[in-house]
Amino acid sequence: MTKFTLRRLGQSVLVVLGVTIVVFVFTRLLPGGPARAILGPRATPAAIMAFDHANGYDKPLVAQYWVWLTHLVTGDVGYSYKQNQTVSSLIADRLPKTLLLVGAANLIALVVAVPLGLLQAVRRNRLTDYTVTGVAFVFYSMPLFWLSILLVIFFSIDLGMFPPQAPQGGFGDVLAHPSGLVLPVLTLTLVTVALFTRYTRSSAIETLTQDHVRTARAKGASTTIVVLRHVLRNSLLPIITMIGLTLPVVVSGALVVESVFNYPGMGLLFWNAAQTQDYPILLGTTVVVGVATALGSLLADLLYAVVDPRIRAAR
Known part of the structure; x- marks a missing residue:
């Protein structure tokens, strides 16, 4: 039973890792990138550049994923600028x-x-x-x-x-x-x-x-x-x-x-x-x-x- 449980647990970890990769890629496929999606269509190029630099979006894709994954492991799943709250606090309240x-x-x-x-x-x-x-x-x-x-x-x-x-x-x-x-x-x-x-x-x-x-x-x-x-x-x-x-x-x-x-x-x-x-x-x-x-x-x-x-x- 222990071996069976460990094997299934390992498979589940791989599935979750695959989900994080897909979600991360989708964030980069948003029209205009994450900055444009969060700041809105009227954001100036200077504002987008500053936002990308502040959030590490100007780094290589692999480095961005690693930073995002480490934040995710610690419970940081993002920040809602429209509600001015962390997503983790919103989920903790609604779940x-x-x-x-x-x-x-x-x-x-x-x-x-x-x-x-x-x-x-x-x-x-x-x-x-x-x-x-x-x-x-x-x-x-x-x-x-x-x-x-x-x-x-x-x-x-x-x-x-x-x-x-x-x-x-x-x-x-x-x-x-x-x-x-x-x-x-x-x-x-x-x-x-x-x-x-x-x-x-x-x-x-x-x-x-x-x-x-x-x-x-x-x-x-x-x-x-x-x-x-x-x-x-x-x-x-x-x-x-x-x-x-x-x-x-x-x-x-x-x-x-x-x-x-x-x-x-x-x-x-x-x-x-x-x-x-x-x-x-x-x-x-x-x-x-x-x-x-x-x-x-x-x-x-x-x-x-x-x-x-x-x-x-x-x-």
Whole structure:
């Protein structure tokens, strides 16, 4: 297990290093270079030259990358001149809020989707299976912005149960107003449940056809025992993959949902930066998402090895 973990960790480091190279090259491919992108189209040649010299952009490309990488390792991912703040401070303020939003949605989705998927597999091609499948397809195919608007119209405007806007302010302010989180979390939960349910159902149906499951049934084991002891663990493998792939979503934030509900998380930060052409925030967020992608893949592989020892032995 140690050798497997070290090998996957080394691969993740290489992936992250590749992401930093791509992001660094993109900053140099901006029209007019980073100075023009940050200072604006009206910046004078003298101002651009002074900015390049102050930030080391007049040095060789390899030297620039090394300086940028050393700053990145220490947590310096750039400075937003439009917000007059470091990108790292902006990310540190927004990231916990997005972790709360997407983490809560995924946790609730897991609790709901796994039992539903197993129930569908056990009652395959029956009314229960068709009903859950139909509802799942509706939510899975529905755009997030449209689902968000429908929930706001029904629960906020018609019933007046929850506020249409997510709580503002810091992390403590968000926790102090949990009612404002209901609709954003519900939006993400409905879509995620639809996705997780389909994967759980397919995996459970395949597991039910395995020899060890038929043997357990032949020995007189009840359906509950068969599902909990022999089907559940193997059916979790595709869900583990989905959890690993959702980690970048946790970091980048559900951009659409945060924009609709004005939730001050990573997604809204990226959206506002794109509208104002705040390149340091865009590039800093891209690096963080790239790191999260590598970590998510590493986490999925490690959980695979824990759940199924055959995978660990094969690798």
